[in-house]
Amino acid sequence: xxxxxxxxxxxxxxxxxxxxxxxxxxxxxxxxxxxxxxxxxxxxxxxxxxxxxxxxxxxxxxxxxxxxxxxxxxxxxxxxxxxxxxxxxxxxxxxxxxxxxxxxxxxxxxxxxxxxxxxxxxxxxxxxxxxxxxxxxxxxxxxxxxxxxxxxxxxxxxxxxxxxxxxxxxxxxxxxxxxxxxxxxxxxxxxxxxxxxxxxxxxxxxxxxxxxxxxxxxxxxxxxxxxxxxxxxxxxxxxxxxxxxxxxxxxxxxxxxxxxxxxxxxxxxxxxxxxxxxxxxxxxxxxxxxxxxxxxxxxxxxxxxxxxxxxxxxxxxxxxxxxxxxxxxxxxxxxxxxxxxxxxxxxxxxxxxxxxxxxxxxxxxxxxxxxxxxxxxxxxxx
Amino acid sequence: xxxxxxxxxxxxxxxxxxxxxxxxxxxxxxxxxxxxxxxxxxxxxxxxxxxxxxxxxxxxxxxxxxxxxxxxxxxxxxxxxxxxxxxxxxxxxxxxxxxxxxxxxxxxxxxxxxxxxxxxxxxxxxxxxxxxxxxxxxxxxxxxxxxxxxxxxxxxxxxxxxxxxxxxxxxxxxxxxxxxxxxxxxxxxxxxxxxxxxxxxxxxxxxxxxxxxxxxxxxxxxxxxxxxxxxxxxxxxxxxxxxxxxxxxxxxxxxxxxxxxxxxxxxxxxxxxxxxxxxxxxxxxxxxxxxxxxxxxxxxxxxxxxxxxxxxxxxxxxxxxxx
Amino acid sequence: xxxxxxxxxxxxxxxxxxxxxxxxxxxxxxxxxxxxxxxxxxxxxxxxxxxxxxxxxxxxxxxxxxxxxxxxxxxxxxxxxxxxxxxxxxxxxxxxxxxxxxxxxxxxxxxxxxxxxxxxxxxxxxxxxxxxxxxxxxxxxxxxxxxxxxxxxxxxxxxxxxxxxxxxxxxxxxxxxxxxxxxxxxxxxxxxxxxxxxxxxxxxxxxxxxxxxxxxxxxxxxxxxxxxxxxxxxxxxxxxxxxxxxxxxxxxxxxxxxxxxxxxxxxxxxxxxxxxxxxxxxxxxxxxxxx
Numbered sequence: 001x002x003x004x005x006x007x008x009x010x011x012x013x014x015x016x017x018x019x020x021x022x023x024x025x026x027x028x029x030x031x032x033x034x035x036x037x038x039x040x041x042x043x044x045x046x047x048x049x050x051x052x053x054x055x056x057x058x059x060x061x062x063x064x065x066x067x068x069x070x071x072x073x074x075x076x077x078x079x080x081x082x083x084x085x086x087x088x089x090x091x092x093x094x095x096x097x098x099x100x101x102x103x104x105x106x107x108x109x110x111x112x113x114x115x116x117x118x119x120x121x122x123x124x125x126x127x128x129x130x131x132x133x134x135x136x137x138x139x140x141x142x143x144x145x146x147x148x149x150x151x152x153x154x155x156x157x158x159x160x161x162x163x164x165x166x167x168x169x170x171x172x173x174x175x176x177x178x179x180x181x182x183x184x185x186x187x188x189x190x191x192x193x194x195x196x197x198x199x200x201x202x203x204x205x206x207x208x209x210x211x212x213x214x215x216x217x218x219x220x221x222x223x224x225x226x227x228x229x230x231x232x233x234x235x236x237x238x239x240x241x242x243x244x245x246x247x248x249x250x251x252x253x254x255x256x257x258x259x260x261x262x263x264x265x266x267x268x269x270x271x272x273x274x275x276x277x278x279x280x281x282x283x284x285x286x287x288x289x290x291x292x293x294x295x296x297x298x299x300x301x302x303x304x305x306x307x308x309x310x311x312x313x314x315x316x317x318x319x320x321x322x323x324x325x326x327x328x329x330x331x332x333x334x335x336x337x338x339x340x341x342x343x344x345x346x347x348x349x350x351x352x353x354x355x356x357x358x359x360x361x362x363x364x365x366x367x368x369x370x371x372x373x374x375x376x377x378x379x380x381x382x
Numbered sequence: 383x384x385x386x387x388x389x390x391x392x393x394x395x396x397x398x399x400x401x402x403x404x405x406x407x408x409x410x411x412x413x414x415x416x417x418x419x420x421x422x423x424x425x426x427x428x429x430x431x432x433x434x435x436x437x438x439x440x441x442x443x444x445x446x447x448x449x450x451x452x453x454x455x456x457x458x459x460x461x462x463x464x465x466x467x468x469x470x471x472x473x474x475x476x477x478x479x480x481x482x483x484x485x486x487x488x489x490x491x492x493x494x495x496x497x498x499x500x501x502x503x504x505x506x507x508x509x510x511x512x513x514x515x516x517x518x519x520x521x522x523x524x525x526x527x528x529x530x531x532x533x534x535x536x537x538x539x540x541x542x543x544x545x546x547x548x549x550x551x552x553x554x555x556x557x558x559x560x561x562x563x564x565x566x567x568x569x570x571x572x573x574x575x576x577x578x579x580x581x582x583x584x585x586x587x588x589x590x591x592x593x594x595x596x597x598x599x600x601x602x603x604x605x606x607x608x609x610x611x612x613x614x615x616x617x618x619x620x621x622x623x624x625x626x627x628x629x630x631x632x633x634x635x636x637x638x639x640x641x642x643x644x645x646x647x648x649x650x651x652x653x654x655x656x657x658x659x660x661x662x663x664x665x666x667x668x669x670x671x672x673x674x675x676x677x678x679x680x681x682x683x684x685x686x687x688x689x690x691x692x693x694x695x696x697x698x699x700x701x702x703x704x705x
Numbered sequence: 706x707x708x709x710x711x712x713x714x715x716x717x718x719x720x721x722x723x724x725x726x727x728x729x730x731x732x733x734x735x736x737x738x739x740x741x742x743x744x745x746x747x748x749x750x751x752x753x754x755x756x757x758x759x760x761x762x763x764x765x766x767x768x769x770x771x772x773x774x775x776x777x778x779x780x781x782x783x784x785x786x787x788x789x790x791x792x793x794x795x796x797x798x799x800x801x802x803x804x805x806x807x808x809x810x811x812x813x814x815x816x817x818x819x820x821x822x823x824x825x826x827x828x829x830x831x832x833x834x835x836x837x838x839x840x841x842x843x844x845x846x847x848x849x850x851x852x853x854x855x856x857x858x859x860x861x862x863x864x865x866x867x868x869x870x871x872x873x874x875x876x877x878x879x880x881x882x883x884x885x886x887x888x889x890x891x892x893x894x895x896x897x898x899x900x901x902x903x904x905x906x907x908x909x910x911x912x913x914x915x916x917x918x919x920x921x922x923x924x925x926x927x928x929x930x931x932x933x934x935x936x937x938x939x940x941x942x943x944x945x946x947x948x949x950x951x952x953x954x955x956x957x958x959x960x961x962x963x964x965x966x967x968x969x970x971x972x973x974x975x976x977x978x979x980x981x982x983x984x985x986x987x988x989x990x991x992x993x994x995x996x
């Protein structure tokens with residue numbers, strides 16, 4: 001507490017003042033050939049980066065595709081901000097993107113960071129489309145009303161959980177007694193399980209075992225032994241594919257021969273480097289789109305050629321999310337947030353993953369599909 | 383408290399008011415945009431965290447790795463009060479801090495008998511247990527977290543930090559503060575000199591936890607969503623690193639380190655995946671570099687020699703050496 | 706029967722904890738520091754074996770040997786570069802450095818291999834045999850045999866060989882050992898090499914048991930193994946082994962009969978209990994503070 005401290009404080013303060021780039025938002029009207037910025041927020045580093053990187057790349061790919069197209073009206077440019085999956089950094093990233101004058105943002109990738117960013121965006125209402133934040137509450141404000149500026153292109157947790165349960169209930173998936181394993185550290189997993197249980201009870205599906213595991217768990221033998229003892233002929237595991245792969249392998253080691261049920265977090269399970277794909281035979285999980293269309297096949301090939309790795313479901317939907325945002329900007333010809341949000345709410349866009357329209361809660365109105373794994377490859381339940 | 387200390391306090395206070403006025407003006411006129419305002423708020427919350435941990439680790443000499451646990455208690459209690467009691471924000475902040483302080487006190491009683499590495503590990507264990515409990519009780523909404531309204535403003539964090547630093551400064555400069563420092567220097571000798579060691583350890587630890595709770599409450603109402611996973615072992619390490627980089631037992635060191643270590647990563651964004659790598663290397667190099675000229679840096683800048691002679695301890699010991 | 710099955714589950718994870726705990730215990734016993742980076746050594750061991758086997762396509766034994774030797778060398782290097790300069794400084798500096806090393810290793814592997822999980826090569830036929838209606842997988846059995854084998858070999862080494870004797874001397878009193886003509890630096894290096902080599906074995910067992918590896922696998926494993934080492938009495942090899950098995954069993958039984966979500970809390974609770982009631986651990990000896 002002396003002069004030195006004060007000097008340093010002042011120095012930091014002046015540094016901050018010096019760094020601030022005040023962007024004057026004068027005219028919001030765009031004229032042809034203008035450069036328009038689109039932001040990305042999501043984990044590019046850290047333990048969740050394997051989900052964020054395909055999203056970031058797909059946004060980049062979508063923008064490149066648009067810019068290369070002949071009837072491109074504007075030039076879009078991407079600004080990527082890493083959140084490392086951390087809420088504070090995500091909010092910083094959001095503020096930074098706003099200062100950079102982005103017209104809209106694709107992301108954030110995870111539900112918690114999306115909630116933080118959504119709250120932070122309450123003042124300036126920058127349009128945000130997430131392709132992966134599936135928590136039910138993300139598009140809703142705390143008072144239950146829909147956030148005007150937040151949209152998503154993925155299914156929400158309760159949609160996925162209840163859809164797979166209903167397929168068991170109506171006999172499409174043959175299972176009579178179900179065991180459930182939930183990740184107690186994951187809002188996603190809990191949300192899916194709640195919806196599954198609700199639907200299963202309504203449909204009279206018997207749940208014989210339900211247990212939660214902390215996300216640090218690597219050894220599931222104790223759970224598996226109990227499930228084997230319970231006599232369940234299906235196991236519902238709503239989690240992301242890495243944990244799924246870890247678990248399914250142990251199920252097979254212990255001689256489990258029933259089926260697996262899951263939600264969209266499963267997608268990508270066969271793409272894990274060197275994984276034994278036959279282990280997953282007899283798995284059913286929800287997905288937001290059927291990837292057997294040419295447009296997606298072309299996108300996937302393009303992605304592989306550009307980035308040398310395969311994309312995932314979030315990436316595919318981020319491609320559409322970007323195109324939806326671009327279409328809204330193109331249609332309105334402005335950078336004004338409120339106008340773009342209105343255009344987004346009225347979206348009717350045919351993307352590579354199907355037709356997009358948003359309902360009152362800004363969720364896509366698309367139907368889900370059930371993806372299955374047979375003979376070590378993805379297929380669909382028609 | 384002697385005259386020079388008082389004088390210093392007054393000038394420091396005046397200067398911080400000027401700093402506040404400048405920053406406030408800059409924010410109001412948008413000279414500082416939202417981005418830098420956000421970082422500034424985060425930085426000041428980190429200042430509170432680092433300063434409070436500095437009291438326990440720097441001045442009392444107890445190495446703890448559980449500070450994020452106290453922060454989480456403050457954050458959750460404060461948020462729950464906002465959501466269920468509807469009491470004013472400032473009262474919720476105080477309530478959160480008091481509960482965090484009480485938990486710190488309760489945890490402090492048994493754990494502070496341990497030393498060095500063992501204390502580190504046991505506080506880490508408490509941190510993890512708090513996290514697991516928050517994850518599995520109903521009122522905290524588990525992994526889905528709590529959504530709270532945004533209440534934390536620049537003014538709130540600035541004055542919270544000012545109060546934190548002021549209180550810690552007063553404690554350290556007081557008679558009790560000298561006792562605290564003597565415990566760090568030599569526990570057994572302090573005991574022999576008639577200082578109630580356990581009492582001072584527990585109280586200091588509780589005060590440190592109190593301010594961690596304050597930071598937690600401010601954090602919760604800034605970021606508007608809290609989940610237990612934020613307050614894990616890595617967060618505790620992050621706070622400890624700020625204190626250590628700033629110099630254990632240096633109030634201004636902790637402040638500067640907290641600010642620098644919040645602002646610096648923003649500049650390193652461009653390095654993306656190499657950022658954490660760089661952070662790791664900085665940690666290792668800083669520790670080794672510090673060791674090379676250790677006497678000035680680990681020796682704390684208080685007038686130790688005076689107290690030492692009073693206590694009759696002439697043997698100078700480095701901090702934290704195990705016997 | 707179910708109870709016994711759960712105990713067996715616990716023993717197989719416990720075996721892995723034990724192997725890691727021995728590494729912690731040896732380093733703590735001799736260098737008097739918590740090697741926080743030890744968990745990351747396990748991860749590195751798993752990745753080394755993966756790299757040699759899957760990427761280079763070399764046979765399993767070469768991968769295993771490379772992994773063990775690689776980790777031993779890495780352990781010694783870390784000690785020389787990062788810890789040795791701090792040998793005479795406070796525990797905090799060493800602790801922070803160790804945390805730094807752990808972040809460093811994690812991030813290097815994150816950058817090289819990415820954060821996504823990858824499949825570990827199958828060195829061993831996965832399967833199980835049945836014994837009195839109890840199912841025991843080959844990998845669990847291997848992990849237990851390795852744990853007991855390594856502990857026995859290590860105890861023989863420490864008690865019967867010259868280097869072992871030197872290690873015990875250094876752990877007892879570094880200064881006096883030096884005066885007796887023991888090369889303290891070399892002894893500490895050897896300790897790090899052995900501890901890290903065991904870590905590599907644990908990493909390989911991890912890969913075989915769970916078949917997926919990622920750069921974060923060592924963190925929690927490391928912390929739990931450390932708890933096992935404290936439980937057994939840090940510095941004591943036999944204690945580390947027993948501690949590891951106890952933690953493994955306690956965890957499995959908590960999941961099966963108490964509450965799965967609180968299993969981590971129970972493990973940390975054991976640590977707190979031990980530290981408060983018997984800080985020296987089950988097999989450790991009490992050392993009084995010297996004035």
